[in-house]
Amino acid sequence: MKxxxxxxxxxxxxxxxHSARQRAYRAVNSxxxxxxxxxxxxxxxxxxxxxxxxxxxxxxxxYLAETQPGLRGFTRPNLFRMRQLYETYVDDQKVSPLVTxxxxxHNLIILSRSKRAEEREFYLRxxxxxxxxxxxxxxQFKASLFERTILMPPKVSPVVRQMQxxxxxxxxxxxxxxxxxxxxxxxxxxxxxxxxxxLGRFLTELGRDFSYVGSEYPLQVGGQDFSLDLLFFHRxxxxxxxxxxxxxxxxxxDLGKLNFYLEALDRDHRKAHENPASGILLCATKDEExxxxxxxxxxxxxxxxxxxxxxxxxxxxxxxxxxxxELLAPDEPEETP
Numbered sequence: 001m002k003x004x005x006x007x008x009x010x011x012x013x014x015x016x017x018h019s020a021r022q023r024a025y026r027a028v029n030s031x032x033x034x035x036x037x038x039x040x041x042x043x044x045x046x047x048x049x050x051x052x053x054x055x056x057x058x059x060x061x062x063y064l065a066e067t068q069p070g071l072r073g074f075t076r077p078n079l080f081r082m083r084q085l086y087e088t089y090v091d092d093q094k095v096s097p098l099v100t101x102x103x104x105x106h107n108l109i110i111l112s113r114s115k116r117a118e119e120r121e122f123y124l125r126x127x128x129x130x131x132x133x134x135x136x137x138x139x140q141f142k143a144s145l146f147e148r149t150i151l152m153p154p155k156v157s158p159v160v161r162q163m164q165x166x167x168x169x170x171x172x173x174x175x176x177x178x179x180x181x182x183x184x185x186x187x188x189x190x191x192x193x194x195x196x197x198x199l200g201r202f203l204t205e206l207g208r209d210f211s212y213v214g215s216e217y218p219l220q221v222g223g224q225d226f227s228l229d230l231l232f233f234h235r236x237x238x239x240x241x242x243x244x245x246x247x248x249x250x251x252x253x254d255l256g257k258l259n260f261y262l263e264a265l266d267r268d269h270r271k272a273h274e275n276p277a278s279g280i281l282l283c284a285t286k287d288e289e290x291x292x293x294x295x296x297x298x299x300x301x302x303x304x305x306x307x308x309x310x311x312x313x314x315x316x317x318x319x320x321x322x323x324x325x326e327l328l329a330p331d332e333p334e335e336t337p
Contacts (some may be wrong), residue, residue, distance in 0.1 A: 029100075029103050029104070030101065033099055033104055036073075037082070037099065037100070039079065040081075040082030043083045044090075057079050085107060088120070098121075098124040098125065102128060106134065106137055109141065110127075123141075126140070130204075131208060136204055142311050142314070143312065144311075144314045144317045147318060147320070148317065149172075153173060154167070154171040154303055154305065155173060155295060155305075157295040157299075158295075159299055159301045160302065160303060164239070164275065167237070173305055174308055175206070176205060177194075177205070177307045177308065177309055178311055191307075196215055206232070207234075209234050209235040211232060213233055215229070217230070219268070219269075221260075226264070229242075230245070231265075237275060238273070238274055239275040242258065242261050242277060243279070243280045249285045250281060250287070255302060258279045258302050259279075259300045261279065262278070279303070281302065282307050283305070284307065285306055
């Protein structure tokens, strides 16, 4: 008994140390990016006022290397990146405070890969919210998360939108599962097993507020036993989230089975303080019109999404996004003769 208590105490102290280190790291990072912002502001002002030519930045980098031996991060390319950081965000009072909440490497990735102000803001906010690592952020750019979010919003039933106003920001229309390494001829057992083996990466793709509850989660109704493919809990929604897997095209009758599972969860497993459960039918493919018809009058708190085993064609999505923004742009007034 004494050993058990000691182990618990040790575990709690380890968690305290870990939390303190994380806070210290974030504080140091914030100060570093703030310094880079200030240096970028100084360089930008000098060049804008014609006091400096760009060649002076070379001299500055050399001067710092000679007078501050061991100082890292103040090379000529990095000094110009500091200037770029400042000039990109200085006039955006809503977004500029976000840059100090991310590491310098994250800011560089966003600056180099984002083509629009909306895209930069999207990735800044998502990286802060989801606490992406550098690898996670690079993967989300490769997976065209911004383009998919704008062009393919999640298809959720009216009941979900009414019960959970945050649902549109929690769920996705398509989930990138390229990390599973599955062949095109996989079945549902292959998909299920691969998701369990790669649960950490699947949780990252779902979103930070998802917590794993169980696989083949047992449900007993009457005298019969059933099992739900995957069960999660979402902290923001304060609700259980059931996921049923279909290694084929979505069919309208699939909703019936998921509805049955959600009813069982609400009656027999949901705690008093929790919201009603929601469900995701994760299918290999789906016809958007069929999904719309299936969900339009559905009383089910569920949605239909598809999974992708390969990264989407980023160039194609960017072209579609360009067309999308052009349609939103106001028409230019005609010139009067």
